[in-house]
Amino acid sequence: EHPTTAACFASLAVVLWSLHDLRNAGALFQRALAIYEQQLEPDDTTIAQVLNGSAFVLADQNDKYGARVLHERALAIYERRLGADHPLTAWTLSNLGTVLDTMGDKDSARICYERALAIRERRHGLNHPSTAWSLSKLGGFLQDKGDLDGARGYYERALAIRETRL
Numbered sequence: 001e002h003p004t005t006a007a008c009f010a011s012l013a014v015v016l017w018s019l020h021d022l023r024n025a026g027a028l029f030q031r032a033l034a035i036y037e038q039q040l041e042p043d044d045t046t047i048a049q050v051l052n053g054s055a056f057v058l059a060d061q062n063d064k065y066g067a068r069v070l071h072e073r074a075l076a077i078y079e080r081r082l083g084a085d086h087p088l089t090a091w092t093l094s095n096l097g098t099v100l101d102t103m104g105d106k107d108s109a110r111i112c113y114e115r116a117l118a119i120r121e122r123r124h125g126l127n128h129p130s131t132a133w134s135l136s137k138l139g140g141f142l143q144d145k146g147d148l149d150g151a152r153g154y155y156e157r158a159l160a161i162r163e164t165r166l
Contacts, residue, residue, distance in 0.1 A: 003046075006035035010050050013057075022057050029054040045088070048077035052092060055099070064103045071096040087130070090119035094137055101141060113138050132161035 013028035033050045040046060055070035071092060078089045097112030117134035124130045139154035 006032040048074040090116040
């Protein structure tokens with residue numbers, strides 16, 4: 001019941017998730033989360049990290065609603081502890097956007113992707129690889145919606161960054 005043990009559970013869960021052992025990864029994330037929730041403050045960012053990891057497992061198990069709830073909890077923690085303009089807030093917004101998109105909530109997904117991009121542009125600048133990643137997410141989103149001109153603009157911006165920065 002120690003946070004260091006929880007960290008080991010969470011690390012192993014990430015490896016198992018990467019190996020597509022979703023059942024065991026989910027169980028280990030839950031064990032880590034139970035310890036962290038008992039030992040840490042309720043809005044500790046470590047809890048948010050585990051919530052995001054658990055959400056990835058749930059999404060891969062097609063539990064989109066469960067994944068959404070966990071990403072939303074993680075987002076609330078990051079916004080409270082780190083602020084609405086923090087890179088981890090942007091990362092979680094993008095993750096939430098992906099889940100919302102797969103659930104068919106296109107409007108909410110777009111809002112999440114656009115918020116993530118705005119944060120990355122402010123925090124990292126217009127020509128940072130993280131900004132390019134968000135541009136590509138929005139490009140893919142628009143492409144899937146059939147807005148090829150809109151997608152092209154985002155992809156071209158992302159490509160220009162990657163050609164000069166990578």
